[in-house]
Amino acid sequence: MSSEPxxxxxxxxxxxxxxxxxxRREVERMIAARRIAIGGLIVETPATILKDLTGVTVDxxxxxxxxxxxxxxxxxxxxxxxxxSDxxxxxxxxxxLRNALPKKTPRLMPIGRLDLNTEGLLLLTNDGELKRQMELPSSGIPRTYRARTFGDITQEQLEDLIDGITIDGIHYGSIDANLERRTGRNQWIEVTITEGKNREVRRVLEHLGLQVSRLIRTAYGPFELEDLPRGMAREIRTDELGRFRSWLKRAGGNH
Incomplete structure (x- = not known):
């Protein structure tokens, strides 16, 4: 039985x-809105196969x-x-970012999200495919947070999260959580996740009876916040990015 090449x-x-x-998802919406054409002909499907973008127009x-x-x-x-925009x-x-980056910086897209009251490391890229790869749960990229919390918690309770937890019908996979320091009923907890579901860290800690007063992302994969000032940005070195992309390819992030 023959198959077409x-x-x-x-x-x-x-x-x-x-x-x-x-x-990719936004491009599919743009195609549905008939905003993309090739040689003047409207693209009808995101399944269109091309060798390159010669002749492609957007709006x-x-x-x-x-x-x-x-x-x-x-x-x-x-x-x-x-x-x-909001x-x-x-x-x-x-x-x-308009004040934190040089004027000739390319258009950047955030990799994942940090909600309104979460601070810390947010990665941005001009490559939509890299964005998609880094957001895929199957890539297994760890994200680390520090949470300032109030309430009673033990290290043993936190260690139980390594097996995952289900809250209101949503299952959260393995979570590595450790008490950093405590003053009375206030404590800092370091939490590392790999799925990055919506508001995952807050929901899990609140489920354990804790009030989260501050949440800071300190690392995303090998990239760390370090001493980057609040509200400022820096470009990741090309060699760092190259090593990470090689790892991502091996990890299956190109699915």
Whole structure:
């Protein structure tokens, strides 16, 4: 039984994501809205296979060749939304990034999110495909947080989280949690997760009866917040990024 040869190239959504136009999911929405064309013909499906982006336009504008992948670390303050705009008019991370990055910095997309009241390390990239790979739970990239909490908790209770926990029907996988220091009923807890589900750290700690008064992400994979000042950003060195991408490929993050 013969099969047709697989066409050469990659899906247009993947190529546009890599070019930094938008995430794959957003590109699919743009295609549905008939905003993307090839040689003047509207693209009907995100399954369209292309060798490159020659002749592709978005809203009538030619797509530039992809720039080299770049990755930035940003120390997000509380009170900022991880979005390009907010219907309620609240300040976003881009409000702060305009002052934290050089003017010629490429368009950046956040890798994952930090909610309004969570601070610390937020990674941003111009490569939508890298963004997708780093957000996939199957990549198993650890994210580490420090949480200032109030309430009664023991190290034994925290160690039970290594087996995962189910809260309101949502299962959270293995969590590595350790008491750092305690003053009365106040304590700092270091928490490392690999799934990154919505508000995971807060929900798990609150389920254990703790009040979370501060939550700081200190690391995402091998990239650490270190002494990066609040509200400031820095570019990850090319060699650091290269080593990480090699690891990501081995870990299966290119699925």
């Amino acid at each position: 697989r066409p050469e190239g990659e899906r247009i959504a993947k190529l546009l994501a890599r070019a930094g136009i938008a995430s 009538g504008n030619p797509v530039a060749k992809p720039e080299p992948t770049r990755l930035y670390a940003f120390n997000k303050p509380t009170g900022l939304i991880t979005a390009e 219907p309620k008019g609240r300040p976003t991370i881009y409000t702060a």
